[in-house]
Amino acid sequence: MSDLPQADRAGDAPHPRKTKRLFGQEAAETEFLDAWNSGRPHHGWRLTGARGVGKATLAWRIARFLLTDPPARAETLDPPPGHPALPRIRALSDPALMLLRRPWDDKTKKLKTQITVDEVRRLNGFFGLSAGGRRVVIVDPADDLNPSAANAILKLLEEPPAGATLLLISHQPARLLPTIRSRCRVLRLAPLDAQSLEAAVVQAGGHPAAASPLAEGSVGAALQLSQGGAETYEALIDLFARPQMDRARARKLADACAGRTGAAAYDATMAAIDRLLHRAARAGLLGPPGDAPENEVRTLTRLAPHDAAARDWAQLSQQVGDRAAHAHGVNVDPAAIVWDALARIDAQARRV
Template sequence: MSDLPPEPDRLGDAPHPRETARLFGQDAAEATFLDAWNSARLHHGWLLTGPRGVGKATLAWRIARFLLTDPPLPAPSLDPPAGHPALPRIAALSEPGLMLLRRPWDEKAKRLKQDITVDEVRRLGGFFGLSAGGRRVVLVDAADDLNPSAANAILKLLEEPPKRATLLLVAQKPAGLLPTIRSRCRVLRLGRLDGASLAQAVAQAGGDESGLALADGSVGAALSLGAGGAEIYAQLVALFASRQMDRGAARRMADACAGRQGSDRLQQTLDAIDRLMHRAARAGLLGMPEGADSTESQALARLSPHDVAARAWATLAQQIADRAAHARAVNVDAAAIVWDALAAIDVQARKV
């Protein structure tokens, strides 16, 4: 068993984005960056946005490899030259021209910190000092995790960027970033993957194809669903397939997320809750979503028979996500987080 701390930017047992060989389904975003490079007017700050699990971090690492392996001008693609000496250093996080900012490990508490601290950003002072003269890449994954002081430090860097420096900020919710950070970055928007691209990306990651139907174009969602998330979602749907929520089953679902052993299950359960509410909202507005089986169709038809209910579910989804994020930040018991969400869904279900 490895003594290395967990990586906050890795999804379960899937390959890390820096280890992912190919990026599927994001040709437009790749072409946008390549056009900027070939124009010889490369912007110093890039904000990679889009739903979770569609390849934002994979593209950021692909760009980093491109920039740090002496790309020609013009370049035909973002593919780095095979055998370039920087490639193994990038993979090992030992490349002098690369700095990765992510949630650090708290050695005292033996867990990952909840955000990217300003101390992490301050490491950039030494990084730029030691790497002066060469091309430098700073990769922030995810910018959503920057605390206020860290965000202001990144803003200052974007306002006064060092020469030949490129900042790559990965963000799932860019609206939550400082407006001044957004205004100083060029946006690369990544969309959801089509069916063929999704299947290829999941196969590359060694994932189970059983999660494709519910993944809604997200590789991350498909991998999580194939690794037990689909069963959790089925349990959740069963809770609300009838008018009366089984409180005993709901309590067992919440208790299964408790403790360190339940940490992965907590995220899968919160993902399942978010999925149910968003699919309910979609059902009420647009009709039954793709991939719904008979049990889910029955539950969604009951929960969201019209557009008023659909909008209520969309609102509740955001409220529950915000409450869960705050609760996790202050170390509220995982079982309590899940129980609070299930109780809120039950209250809304009774109003329909």
């Protein structure tokens, strides 16, 4: 199983449970410790923030803290060195820990597109066999729960087993059931500052130069941009630099994402599309980023000259993300997903 792809691991970077340090999220750590030291910590936590800012790493730090006999009042989430639970947690074999993520499908030979209710049902045995004591469940990410799985998690949040702590990682909270959101205490993780980003990138195996401003404080984005994502984003910026999208170039960009061989190109292209839509929405309100290159400034200025355009791009970002998630879930060809997104951006650009 260790050789199979893992839905909660970003590329070749260390898995979050093996990441040695968490950089730049002292405020979120302090908030959790304050809740713990109050004597009444919440049973359900929702860790939110952009992808790649350390949400999963923090979840695993909290899990190690909770499962290594923490004191009633603690000053740090660091576990005691040499605690016997630490190697079990690292090996995913601790009986008091459960990780829910998109599973591997032996039939299709790829990761499933959702966390299914069958995965959540494993918690019945988990809580039954580990009756008593502190138990921790990590859902990474909770955004991937299908409707049945989400309702099963909701029931646990409504009637939590004794000693249970649920840590729900969420990149896009709007995709969660409102009832799940309302039953969790929120830990918000901010984008990393430049120094923390560079340190985290190096820890993940990247070059310090990968910590570019375009990553916007996200380690995941920095690594992805350094591995071809920057070139893809530049191609996208150039595609929408003119009043009319070059359909032949757009088709070529989409076709590169076709089939299994185009999986990496698909991920990079959808990340670039998401980045463009978010930066366009923000540019409509605040103007283009001051550190943006000249060609991006021109494109963003054309796409989002006022706050009304900002709202439209924000709405389109949500629509494109939802449509892509649904289409990917029912095995629509990735090239068609990308083409649909590009066509929608072009249509919106014409309306500005």
